[in-house]
Amino acid sequence: xxxxxxxxxxxxxxxxxxxxxxxxxxxxxxxxxxxxxxxxxxxxxxxxxxxxxxxxxxxxxxxxxxxxxxxxxxxxxxxxxxxxxxxxxxxxxxxxxxxxxxxxxxxxxxxxxxxxxxxxxx
Amino acid sequence: xxxxxxxxxxxxxxxxxxxxxxxxxxxxxxxxxxxxxxxxxxxxxxxxxxxxxxxxxxxxxxxxxxxxxxxxxxxxxxxxxxxxxxxxxxxxxxxxxxxxxxxxxxxxxxxxxxxxxxxxxx
Amino acid sequence: xxxxxxxxxxxxxxxxxxxxxxxxxxxxxxxxxxxxxxxxxxxxxxxxxxxxxxxxxxxxxxxxxxxxxxxxxxxxxxxxxxxxxxxxxxxxxxxxxxxxxxxxxxxxxxxxxxxxxxxxxx
Amino acid sequence: xxxxxxxxxxxxxxxxxxxxxxxxxxxxxxxxxxxxxxxxxxxxxxxxxxxxxxxxxxxxxxxxxxxxxxxxxxxxxxxxxxxxxxxxxxxxxxxxxxxxxxxxxxxxxxxxxxxxxxxxxx
Numbered sequence: 001x002x003x004x005x006x007x008x009x010x011x012x013x014x015x016x017x018x019x020x021x022x023x024x025x026x027x028x029x030x031x032x033x034x035x036x037x038x039x040x041x042x043x044x045x046x047x048x049x050x051x052x053x054x055x056x057x058x059x060x061x062x063x064x065x066x067x068x069x070x071x072x073x074x075x076x077x078x079x080x081x082x083x084x085x086x087x088x089x090x091x092x093x094x095x096x097x098x099x100x101x102x103x104x105x106x107x108x109x110x111x112x113x114x115x116x117x118x119x120x121x122x
Numbered sequence: 123x124x125x126x127x128x129x130x131x132x133x134x135x136x137x138x139x140x141x142x143x144x145x146x147x148x149x150x151x152x153x154x155x156x157x158x159x160x161x162x163x164x165x166x167x168x169x170x171x172x173x174x175x176x177x178x179x180x181x182x183x184x185x186x187x188x189x190x191x192x193x194x195x196x197x198x199x200x201x202x203x204x205x206x207x208x209x210x211x212x213x214x215x216x217x218x219x220x221x222x223x224x225x226x227x228x229x230x231x232x233x234x235x236x237x238x239x240x241x242x243x244x
Numbered sequence: 245x246x247x248x249x250x251x252x253x254x255x256x257x258x259x260x261x262x263x264x265x266x267x268x269x270x271x272x273x274x275x276x277x278x279x280x281x282x283x284x285x286x287x288x289x290x291x292x293x294x295x296x297x298x299x300x301x302x303x304x305x306x307x308x309x310x311x312x313x314x315x316x317x318x319x320x321x322x323x324x325x326x327x328x329x330x331x332x333x334x335x336x337x338x339x340x341x342x343x344x345x346x347x348x349x350x351x352x353x354x355x356x357x358x359x360x361x362x363x364x365x366x
Numbered sequence: 367x368x369x370x371x372x373x374x375x376x377x378x379x380x381x382x383x384x385x386x387x388x389x390x391x392x393x394x395x396x397x398x399x400x401x402x403x404x405x406x407x408x409x410x411x412x413x414x415x416x417x418x419x420x421x422x423x424x425x426x427x428x429x430x431x432x433x434x435x436x437x438x439x440x441x442x443x444x445x446x447x448x449x450x451x452x453x454x455x456x457x458x459x460x461x462x463x464x465x466x467x468x469x470x471x472x473x474x475x476x477x478x479x480x481x482x483x484x485x486x487x488x
Contacts, residue, residue: 002252002334002365008124010154010189010222011237024328032254034292034332048156048189067254067292067332084146088156088189088220090124098332098363100254105235113349114237115255115358116482119220121124130368132398132433132466133481170400170433206390210400210433210464212368227479236481238360241464243368246374246456246487268450276376278414278454311376311414311454342454342485344376357471359377359480 002036003096007118012047012087014073015105025104025111029072031091031118032100035062041093045070047081048088055079062097069102091118124158125218129240134169134209136195137227147226147233151194153213153240154222157184163215167192169203170210177201184219191224213240246280247340251362256291256331258317259349269348269355273316275335275362276344279306285337289314291325292332299323306341313346335362368402369462373484378413378453380439381471391470391477395438397457397484398466401428407459411436413447414454421445428463435468457484 015027035041041064044057058075062068072081072089081087091099099118104111137149157163163186166179180197184190194203194211203209213221221240226233259271279285285308288301302319306312316325316333325331335343343362348355381393401407407430410423424441428434438447438455447453457465465484470477 002250003363006124008156008158008220010156010220011152011191011224012154012189013191030255032256032330032332034252034254034334036252036292036334048158048187050188050190054187065292065298066294067256067330068294069255069257069330086154086189086191088154090156090158098252098254098365100360100363101237102255102358103235103237105233111349111356112233112235112478113347113356113358114224114235115345115347116222116238116360117363119125119222119239119242120363121220128368130400130402130464132400132464133396133435133468134398134433135435170402170431172432172434176431208398208433208435210398212400212402223481225479225481227477234356234477234479236468236479238466238482241369241466241483241486243464246372247485274377276378276452276454278374278376278456280374280414280456309414309420310416311378311452312416313377313379313452342374342376342487344482344485346377346480355471355478357469357478357480359467359469360482361485364485 001096003098004120004122005093005096006121007091007099008121009101009118010088012089014081014083016084027105030069030102032069033062034067034098037095038064039095040064041095041097044092046090050086123218125220126242126244127215127218128243129213129221130243131223131240132210134211136203136205138206149227152191152224154191155184156189156220159217160186161217162186163217163219166214168212172208245340247342248364248366249337249340250365251335251343252365253345253362254332256333258325258327260328271349274313274346276313277306278311278342281339282308283339284308285339285341288336290334294330367462369464370486370488371459371462372487373457373465374487375467375484376454378455380447380449382450393471396435396468398435399428400433400464403461404430405461406430407461407463410458412456416452
């Protein structure tokens with residue numbers, strides 16, 4: 001049973017611009033979820049903003065013994081996350097998973113990367 | 123109750139130069155605070171230096187169910203954090219929050235990024 | 245006894261392209277393992293994908309009081325990890341170690357870097 | 367009492383080349399130590415390699431309520447850490463501190479950055 005069922009990522013920002021071939025070099029904000037359990041993981045993602053109510057939950061699943069790398073800029077339901085605006089996120093699951101946060105920023109000609117393990121909240 | 127009430131970030135440095143459009147591409151050092159509780163969070167930020175007394179606390183608030191991304195280069199009271207100098211910071215709050223450290227460095231033509239979860243101290 | 249015996253890294257991606265002199269500037273995905281114990285560490289690395297069964301274990305050893313920085317793009321047995329595809333990894337050892345994840349991405353002319361401590365799962 | 371007395375950083379690499387003005391843009395590998403206690407911290411840094419005995423301890427101090435950002439490429443006693451070679455490090459102190467790992471890589475024209483909190487081992 002590797003992981004936790006609640007993870008938090010205070011940093012979030014989808015750059016408005018991109019350089020380079022899509023979708024590989026499209027600026028993106030990603031949460032990588034690893035589910036090593038024998039069960040499918042149901043994940044609920046909630047987005048927090050600076051000046052209005054949270055948006056969500058965005059619902060997704062990660063099959064047993066699989067990983068899913070979710071680009072926040074591709075989420076559509078129950079809404080889109082605005083580009084160029086600060087946000088944060090919380091991921092909640094029904095089985096233990098591990099979550100990692102990554103951004104590729106290609107606003108300028110050469111891409112920049114950042115990553116960190118999310119904060120295990122339970 | 124997601125998070126802790128004391129967080130530490132040993133790395134801190136506000137680059138003296140920037141390239142690209144302001145304020146988006148201004149070199150900055152940021153702490154992202156996420157408050158998922160039902161209460162407003164009161165946050166006190168203390169800055170530690172290499173060769174003199176700590177500066178602070180800088181006081182701010184993060185509303186209930188909101189995030190705030192605070193650029194250290196915009197803090198003014200009780201003083202400004204000098205650019206081009208190493209520092210560290212400690213964030214203390216009255217309710218549990220989660221803190222993440224991010225820097226955008228645009229001293230050179232292409233920006234570089236770094237991030238890490240802050241260290242949860244309690 | 246520094247460390248843990250199970251570590252997880254949800255992010256994984258070996259860029260398909262590289263710029264600059266090999267092997268120094270070849271795009272790579274790395275796990276750095278530190279073994280401070282008095283015993284050789286036997287490590288088993290399992291790779292998780294989005295849409296098929298896990299691959300592994302890849303077996304390696306880290307001598308007592310040594311570090312080993314393992315490039316995932318150089319692993320050959322029991323298979324190669326495909327480039328340009330999302331994956332995740334779990335490292336399991338017989339003695340406590342510490343694991344850190346690093347990527348150098350040289351798809352564009354200037355290299356980008358990311359790192360994070362892996363998630364200690366036990 | 368913020369922090370721990372033993373920290374591990376499995377990743378370590380001092381690039382052999384640099385671009386840009388020294389020392390600001392010199393490629394460097396850094397450990398940032400924050401001492402929030404009322405006592406001076408005595409720190410011992412040990413370097414681990416892939417194929418030979420550990421080097422150290424490098425001894426330094428961090429005054430009470432101060433931070434120190436130590437560039438591994440400037441350490442001289444009891445030896446220098448070779449450039450262009452993989453290593454790892456362990457930091458041990460007599461009072462609790464917090465340690466963060468940062469690299470600036472300026473081998474190419476535009477600098478890249480990485481950071482992570484070190485692993486708290488006790």
